[in-house]
Amino acid sequence: MGDNQNLLAEQRRALILDEVRRRGGVRVNELTRRLMVSDMTIRRDLDALARQGALEKVHGGAVPVAEASTHEPGFEVKSELELTAKEDIARAAAAMAVPGSALALSGGTTTYALARHLLDVPDLTVVTNSVRVADVFHAARRAAGDGRAARPGAATVVLTGGVRTPSDSLVGPVADAAIRSLHFDVLFLGVHGISVEAGLSTPNLAEAETNRRFVGAARRVVVVADHTKWGTVGLSSFASLEQVDTFVTDGGLSAAARAEISERLPGLVVAGEPGADGREGDAEDGGEDPHAAPVAAE
Template identity: 85%
Template sequence: MTDNQNLLAEQRRSLILDEVRRRGGVRVNELTRRLSVSDMTIRRDLDALARQGVLSKVHGGAVPVVEASTHEPGFEAKSVLEPSAKDEIARAAAALVAPGTALALSGGTTTYALARHLLDVPDLTVVTNSVRVADVFHEAGRAGEARRGAATVVLTGGVRTPSDALVGPVADRAIRSLHFDLLFLGVHGVSVEAGLSTPNLAEAETNTCLMHSARRVVVVADHTKWGTVGLSSFAALEEVDTWVTDGGLPGEVRAEVAEHVPGLVVAGEERA
């Protein structure tokens, strides 16, 4: 497939997944009419989404996967979900960072994408509890991409989670001793009732420490995180200064979020 065809397939599958989650299930013949593609194309899309573990195929259609609030997917499993949206969010979030900023990046695939966009911002101090994020800066240096003004990276230490975040008492103690201007926080779920949540209890505590050490908290999360609730809530929406998301977040949800979060940045659109 060409890059354009890949993009179209990704957009179509995102629409299918949104429809499955919104309605609780869809039929193949409904999707073929709505998206103006063949029955075979829809079935390939459903196969791809089922392999990613984000929906379940049933006779004639698909239904959502009912995921336990304690289930924590690994980094590789999460990295294949909404890659274009995550890159758009990362690009918009990087625009919020001025040279010389002391910032923190939590674990997650969206913060990993953000790290790549920060390589061109000079004189940063980056605190992170993500092995993957630290590797982005380290590998850039080894590849000769680092130059004068390259980031200084502080890796917290701690116990490694399935998503390659470092958590627990060692990480928490290191974070509490630091202070940074900006925190970019990836989350498992966002909702009005549960606020920010994660399936990992230790990660919830480490995320709380990150938030308390930051002057400003920016959540980076794509639209599929809305309405997802993990085992442990660690912050209310009102504790977030800005949410950077993608254009897939419905208008009515944006209005609801705006009642609780002072800043909503929709990647590719004007700031709300």
């Protein structure tokens, strides 16, 4: 019996490792359904594989350890992670969007969730390098009418050109040139990783440069990222923590991380907790009115 159990465990772990390498990441609940074993069994398997150095455990699942700093999972894989947290973050961040303002939304699954919450904010100008974010606004326009005439107050959306990444972001010289001459009231920025040492980072070198352009063009930078991104470091850093005005995250962020962030950033919003209405940090920049007239794009 013991030998059979060991053999089954080895087979199961081989299947898990294959899924991680093939898909770029897996979730515990997916594995429990597919392999028909308990949550605890899967977590023991992941622990064993992590001890062997075969994968890296993350909140809710696992990713390939060999590619930790350079691997970029596809949009579909990332969209299934931390769903509740992303919705909470998106709701809190949307409260920062002032009608009539000029916004930038970077690529990512959290900014994709945010886009849906921005549909009811009137008269926005939205510049994005995310195909998925642009699709949210374009789909809403098609649903509202004949696809030609936008409803009153509907957002004006500009999609940069560029080379498409696994995250469905457009990057490279074309995207950088499109952003260079623009100015935004607020940049909502999704990140692969954020840490004290590395600041904001991504595994994609071209995406790092495009994000750097976004940061340089914004009056205010709002990072939207769930708690699993804190302490993660990608291959290329593109901004320091000092360039971030507000970090919007979820309640899974540890007390120690909250203390570190609060020491370094003007604003920390923990979505889903009392006071997380998206207004914290609005006027920590020397009294500047957050509801001042938007900066026009040149």
